[in-house]
Amino acid sequence: MPTKAHHPLVEDFLARLEEKDYRHTGTREEVARAVAQQGSHFTAEALCEALPRVGRATVYRNVKLLVEMGFLCRVLMEDGELHYQVSHKGHHHHLICTYCGQSQDLLNCDFQGLLKEKASTQGFEVEGHTVELYGRCRTCASEATAS
Amino acid sequence: MPTKAHHPLVEDFLARLEEKDYRHTGTREEVARAVAQQGSHFTAEALCEALPRVGRATVYRNVKLLVEMGFLCRVLMEDGELHYQVSHKGHHHHLICTYCGQSQDLLNCDFQGLLKEKASTQGFEVEGHTVELYGRCRTCASEATAS
DNA sequence: GCCATATTGAGATTGAGTATCAAATGAGCA
DNA sequence: TGCTCATTTGATACTCAATCTCAATATGGC
The missing domain is CATH 3.30.1490.190 (Ferric-uptake regulator, C-terminal dimerisarion domain)
Structure with missing residues (x-):
């Protein structure tokens, strides 16, 4: 799958995948691109809706990966709901x-x-x-x- | 239902119920007593197990009441699980x-x-x-x- | 192109918490 | 003491987020 957009988050994520011996898949790229397009913070469920062709489990798995790698961070809302947002490093x-x-x-x-x-x-x-x-x-x- | 134990949390809870025109029920007293007997922090589900004769919904309702009244506070665990513990006021x-x-x-x-x-x-x-x-x-x- | 294996997706499952609603209970009052 | 009625309760169904399962698929190295 050709790389179309050149959002830094997408690029960095793909680079890090290679570095850590994860596979560079079209689905991972799609998820990263959707993440980059979300404004402010968002729920995992909202990502699933933005990616109707990607399975729910896969979205959750890749969100977890993005968090582990530091590209996303968890944001706990006042009502206890868990959101994510693109992370400034550190x-x-x-x-x-x-x-x-x-x-x-x-x-x-x-x-x-x-x-x-x-x-x-x-x-x-x-x-x-x-x-x-x-x-x-x-x-x-x-x-x-x-x- | 006679008051058997005299744990301060139970007493205070019952007093506050009266103050706020909630009813003093045997079930509420049971829940308060079970809460007082929990060590450190606990989940709502653990309370349900400690109170097999009380319905799950009722346990949750009364925990919410105890939180609103300041007798319990929420504790967010590192894995995101929600626990409760008896609250020091303030x-x-x-x-x-x-x-x-x-x-x-x-x-x-x-x-x-x-x-x-x-x-x-x-x-x-x-x-x-x-x-x-x-x-x-x-x-x-x-x-x-x-x- | 082939192969071993990582990844994916559909759907089942879990687990916490809430909604529903008929039945039971508590508290004021006669 | 018993009546009355709003509050409370509990069994159950339901919702929602998130995870698990496992067969099918896609990837990267050769």
């Missing part, structure tokens, strides 16, 4: 707007040190953490102020 | 040991201010957040050191 947290639903990354923020220090006073060794922030994005906040 | 975070599974509360820790400040540099107004920490509790950490 550790970061999500700012999820509960008004418009958009998600952005919280940049330049290192809690690990603070968390470790706090937890160590109780003898606890922190190895990992999850942080999700909910509130209003800039646009929604200014709309609220304007009205 | 905002707090969880330290979840991935070795023995125990959970403890992270006390005296206020991130809200720091989080708000960081997020506001991106124009985001934080209204809520979730934080879960994973690692080794004191016991598991010292066992690892000893071996």
Whole structure:
């Protein structure tokens, strides 16, 4: 199958597949391309709908692969639903707007040190953490102020 | 139905039910007692097993009630499974040991201010957040050191 | 092109949680 | 104490996300 689009995520994913001795299949490329076309965050189910010719199990398998390889990250919504979004590399947290639903990354923020220090006073060794922030994005906040 | 045990959680729950014009039923008391007897954290399903004579739907309904009233809080495990644990009142975070599974509360820790400040540099107004920490509790950490 | 094996897809299955609705129960009141 | 009626309960069906199974297919090395 010829490579049509040249989205960096698709390219990088295919390169990484080769690197790790996974096979480069047409289906994987399709999934990666669909992921790249999703806005902000999306559910695995939405991806399935965007890829009607690809089996549900395969979509889930490839999403898992993309997460393991760091191309996608999980976003936990306030109602407990699991979404995914294209990942900026490296550790970061999500700012999820509960008004418009958009998600952005919280940049330049290192809690690990603070968390470790706090937890160590109780003898606890922190190895990992999850942080999700909910509130209003800039646009929604200014709309609220304007009205 | 006579009140047999006098666990504070059970007592407080029953008092709050009255306060909020919910009915004090034998089933609610049973559920509260079972919750009080669970160690650390537990799933709704485990509660169902501990209460074979109570319907699954009723267990879920009462767990939801206990959460709304602040007697229970949700604990998100690293694999995404939802557990519950008896809540210390007030905002707090969880330290979840991935070795023995125990959970403890992270006390005296206020991130809200720091989080708000960081997020506001991106124009985001934080209204809520979730934080879960994973690692080794004191016991598991010292066992690892000893071996 | 051939082969061994990784990958895929249809469909069954699991598991958590919710909806339905008739029957049971609790609480106020006579 | 018994009546009455709204609340609560429980059996069951259902939904939804996600995983498992396994035969069919596609891939990459030779």
